[in-house]
Amino acid sequence: xxxxxxxxxxxxxxxxxxxxxxxxxxxxxxxxxxxxxxxxxxxxxxxxxxxxxxxxxxxxxxxxxxxxxxxxxxxxxxxxxxxxxxxxxxxxxxxxxxxxxxxxxxxxxxxxxxxxxxxxxxxxxxxxxxxxxxxxxxxxxxxxxxxxxxxxxxxxxxxxxxxxxxxxxxxxxxxxxxxxxxxxxxxxxxxxxxxxxxxxxxxxxxxxxxxxxxxxxxxxxxxxxxxxxxx
Ligand SMILES: *Cc1c(COP(=O)(O)O)cnc(C)c1O
Numbered sequence: 377x378x379x380x381x382x383x384x385x386x387x388x389x390x391x392x393x394x395x396x397x398x399x400x401x402x403x404x405x406x407x408x409x410x411x412x413x414x415x416x417x418x419x420x421x422x423x424x425x426x427x428x429x430x431x432x433x434x435x436x437x438x439x440x441x442x443x444x445x446x447x448x449x450x451x452x453x454x455x456x457x458x459x460x461x462x463x464x465x466x467x468x469x470x471x472x473x474x475x476x477x478x479x480x481x482x483x484x485x486x487x488x489x490x491x492x493x494x495x496x497x498x499x500x501x502x503x504x505x506x507x508x509x510x511x512x513x514x515x516x517x518x519x520x521x522x523x524x525x526x527x528x529x530x531x532x533x534x535x536x537x538x539x540x541x542x543x544x545x546x547x548x549x550x551x552x553x554x555x556x557x558x559x560x561x562x563x564x565x566x567x568x569x570x571x572x573x574x575x576x577x578x579x580x581x582x583x584x585x586x587x588x589x590x591x592x593x594x595x596x597x598x599x600x601x602x603x604x605x606x607x
Contacts, residue, residue, distance in 0.1 A: 378419050381598045382407065385581075389592060392585035403585055406450055408577075408595030410435065411602045414442050420598075421445050429471075429593050433459035440466045452534075452574075452593055454508045457481040465489055471534040471574050471593075474498040474509045479522040486527035493527060496534040496574055499556065501549045504538055512556050519560055523567045532572030532590070533557050543580035550575055550587035557588070 390400040408429040409417050417428060417439060430436035431453025440449050451467040457478055463470070464485040473479055473495045486493040497519055500509030510518055515533070522528055535553050537546040553575055561570035576584025576592035584592055595602065 378416055378599060379423050381600075382420055382423070382425060385594055385597050388582055389585060392582040396586045396588075398585075402590055404591045406452070406574075406591055406593045407598050408452065408593050409439070409599060410453070410595065411604065412599045414439060416599055417447075418444060421447060429595070433462040437462045437466055450591075450593075460485050464493060465491060468494070469531065469572075470495045472496070472498045472508065473522070474500075474518075476518065476521050479525055479528055483525040483528050491527065492529050494529050494531050495522075496532050496572060497522070497530060499533055499535045499553065501535045501553050501556075502538045507536060509535065512552060515556055516560055516563065519568055520565055523565050526567075530568045530570075532570050532574065533560075534574035536577070537575065537580055537584070539579070543583045546580045547583050547587060550580075550584050550589065554588035 386405055389403055389405050393400045393403050404427055406427045406429040407420055407425055410431040426447045428447060429450045429452040436449050436451055448468040449466060451463050451470045453472060455472050455478060460481045470493060482493050497515060498509040499512060499515055500507045501512055503511055519530055522530055533553060537549045540546055553573060557570050557573050572590050573588055574591040576589045578594050578596040581592040581594055
C-alpha cells in the first residue's frame with residue numbers, strides 16, 4: 377500500500393512539474409514519516425526512496441540510527457535550541473530555522489563537530505498566528521544575519537501554507553514565496569544560495585510545484601493518516 381501510494385504521488389509530482397514547464401528532476405519528493413514505524417520507512421527504502429522528513433529531533437535521531445540503509449532525513453518540524461544536538465550531524469537539511477537565536481545554536485553545534493549545517497529559513501507567509509516562522513518582510517534581514525555564521529549555509533526557504541479545503545487558495549502564498557526567493561537571490565548575499573524552495577504538503581503539493589517548489593513534503597498521501605493518540 378505505502379509503496380503504491382508513493383508511486384502515485386511521485387507520478388503526480390512529475391506531472392505537475394511537466395505542466396509547469398519544469399524538469400521533473402527539479403522537484404524532490406520528501407516522504408514525511410513522522411509518527412510512522414520503521415517498517416513503513418523500510419518498505420520505501422526497498423524501492424529506492426532516500427528522502428524522509430521528520431518533525432521531532434529525537435525521532436529523527438532514532439530512525440537515522442535504526443534504518444538498514446543510510447538515507448537522508450530532513451528536519452522539517454519546529455526545532456528548539458536544546459534539541460539541535462540530536463540532529464546536527466544527522467539531518468541532511470534543517471527546514472525550520474526561524475530565528476538568529478536558533479541559527480547561533482546550530483552554528484555552535486556544527487562548529488564543535490567541524491561540519492557545515494545546511495538550512496532553510498521558515499517563512500510564515502500567510503502570517504498565521506498559530507505557526508512558526510518569520511514574516512516575508514523580515515526574511516531578507518534574517519538571511520543577511522545568518523549568512524555571517526561560518527558553519528551555517530542557507531540553501532533556501534520553507535513554508536507551511538494554511539490548511540485549506542481548496543488548494544487553489546494557497547496559490548498566492550506559494551507565488552509570494554517564489555517571489556521572495558528571487559528577491560533574496562538577486563541580493564547576492566555571500567554564503568547564501570537560494571536554490572531550494574520547500575513547500576507543498578498532501579493537500580496542496582501539486583499547486584506548490586506549479587508555483588516553483590523544489591521540495592515537497594508529503595506524509596498522509598503516502599503513509600496514511602497519522603495517529604497521535606498512540607505515541
Ligand atoms: C506533517 C508535516 C508535513 C506533511 O503533512 P501531510 O499533510 O501529512 O502531507 C509536511 N511538512 C511539515 C512541516 C509537517 O509537519
